[in-house]
Amino acid sequence: MKDIAQLSGINVYPVKSTSGIAQSRAWVGLEGISxxxxxxxxxxxxxxxxxxxxxxxxxxxxxxxxxxxxxxxxxxxxxxxxxxxxxxxxxxxxxxxxxxxxxxxxxxxxxxxxxxxxxxxxxxxxxxxxxxxREKLDTRVSFADGYPLLVISQGSLDELNRRASSPQSMAQFRTNLVIDGVDAFAEDSWEKIAIGEVEFRVGKPCQRCVLTSVNPNTGEKMAAQEPTVTLSKFRANEKGAIFFGMNLIALNEGVIELGDKLKILETRTPTIYPDTHN
Known part of the structure; x- marks a missing residue:
């Protein structure tokens, strides 16, 4: 049985593509986390x-x-x-x-x-x-790639590491929010969620690029082309694009804090990726 689903990580990246800062409490605006x-x-x-x-x-x-x-x-x-x-x-x-x-x-x-x-x-x-x-999102966005926020569950990283040839860290995926106490890739099925004072609409799955293979501590490439090699075996679509995490849009402004419980308000049918892992 899983623990209570809750917020276990909050990260901001003040300068795009540079190191993140972990926070225990944060203000979420319509453009994302302050x-x-x-x-x-x-x-x-x-x-x-x-x-x-x-x-x-x-x-x-x-x-x-x-x-x-x-x-x-x-x-x-x-x-x-x-x-x-x-x-x-x-x-x-x-x-x-x-x-x-x-x-x-x-x-x-x-x-x-x-x-x-x-x-x-x-x-x-x-x-x-x-x-x-961004008209299609009906919201303003900072210098983030496309959406104001990104969420990944700890269970998803744990499943990746169960399959990968070496340990991968959440920092490689530059997520804003980490959720603990849910099954691997539970986030794929969320349509609308609430954390703390904020409700979020869940956008598209996050397509991952070569940046995930950079060690966040050294700036060097990870060994054995991880995590791309492993993700391509069970998180890739028919065109070979790999996905890990879900984009988010805040529907209101408010405070979120580590330990806040996750409320799943609406669900969707998740994308199914073929599993070719041996």
Whole structure:
């Protein structure tokens, strides 16, 4: 018998593609959790730069301050950014196919990230309210890939690790919310859920990319092409795309806290993936 279904992890990623911060309590707005993906690194044309191309980005760490953020990278002097110092010039940003106006930060930040990544880049800020409105979701989204939040159950990771050739961590999947006390891939069947003060609509399954194979502590590739090799054997569709976790859209604003019970308000028929694992 499973334990009571509850929230066991909350994570935010202040700068897209960099290290996350675990939280015990968080404010969920309609754009997602406060401070999540509020910054993005782009090239000089405004196209996002991520750890898919520069895997060492995952080793850049953020610490939140009342007036901004402190950034640290291996072998570099830490960078203290105050929101009050931002230039805030409008700059068109491109996240996948979405184009929208973001805001410049500082020349110091641009230089710091350019050195950390080894390419000419800039740091952009989405502002107090993102200008990126996604019509099909009917909500604003920060610099996240497509949806405001992502949820994965601990049971799903446990099942992956039961099959995988080496242990994989939840940090590789960069999820916002972790749910304990449910069966593996129970999240596939959720349509609408409530956690703490917030109700969520469950969106599409999250298609996974090469970034899951980057060790979040070192920025190096995981051994034996994990977890892609294992996920492709039991979480892939007919086109070979692999899925792990479910995207979420908050229907209201409020506080969530570790230990909050999960309430399943509506369910759906889950996608069935062929299991070719031997």
């Amino acid at each position: 401070f999540d993906r509020r910054f993005v690194v782009t090239d000089l044309a405004g196209r996002m730069v991520t750890a898919r191309k520069y895997p060492k980005m995952v080793t850049i760490k953020s610490t939140l301050l009342s007036d901004g953020i402190v950034l640290q990278a291996p072998g570099m002097t830490r960078l203290h950014l105050s929101v009050n110092d931002f230039q805030r010039d409008e700059f068109e940003c491109k996240i996948w196919s979405d184009r929208f106006l973001a805001y410049t930060t500082t020349e110091q930040a641009n230089a710091w990230f350019s050195q950390a990544i080894g390419s000419d880049v800039q740091l952009l800020y989405c502002g107090e309210e993102s200008n990126r409105y």
